[in-house]
Amino acid sequence: GAGVSQTPSNKVTEKGKYVELRCDPISGHTALYWYRQSLGQGPEFLIYFQGTGAADDSGLPNDRFFAVRPEGSVSTLKIQRTERGDSAVYLCASSSSRQGNTEAFFGQGTRLTVV
């Protein structure tokens, strides 16, 4: 596709449930990033992949959060035992090299609401 695609665009789940959020990066982009954004705040870094491996997962808040990118393209962010505090917009971005050196392209995000 032409841009970064995230699905679903909205997700409502009950507290304690498991959710998966998907990100399709721009074709050929080796770097992929997950952020989450709460209302009125800037995006908060979660994890960064270079190819299939997580180059930096220091932003994952706890072990309920996990992300994979098995073939170096599509990535899935997985949240176990969701809590109301997990409610936020989850943003995915990709870039052709290290994001710190070049432009990052963002998807439209998945708005997660935990009730």
Add this chain to the structure above:
Amino acid sequence: SQQGEEDPQALSIQEGENATMNCSYKTSINNLQWYRQNSGRGLVHLILIRSNEREKHSGRLRVTLDTSKKSSSLLITASRAADTASYFCATPHGGSQGNLIFGKGTKLSVKP
């Protein structure tokens, strides 16, 4: 943690006026980027300025960088209602320099 801090948090101007937003950061950087976000969803890259550059232009945007003060400014000239959005600065983080840390943003409102 957030590296950059934008100032002001909110700015309201009339169409045609210039808008200036500032960003301060804490650690040494090799570049600083500005992004725009409409309606709390996807961010759009506006401009990247490297640490050896002092000023950069792109259309109606002018970005300055002062590494001695660890600050940057974004100027939008001749603003339009369509410029209404949140604007964020972002800087590379950590040893890998592989990801960006964003500030809290400036919410710009341009009234027609």
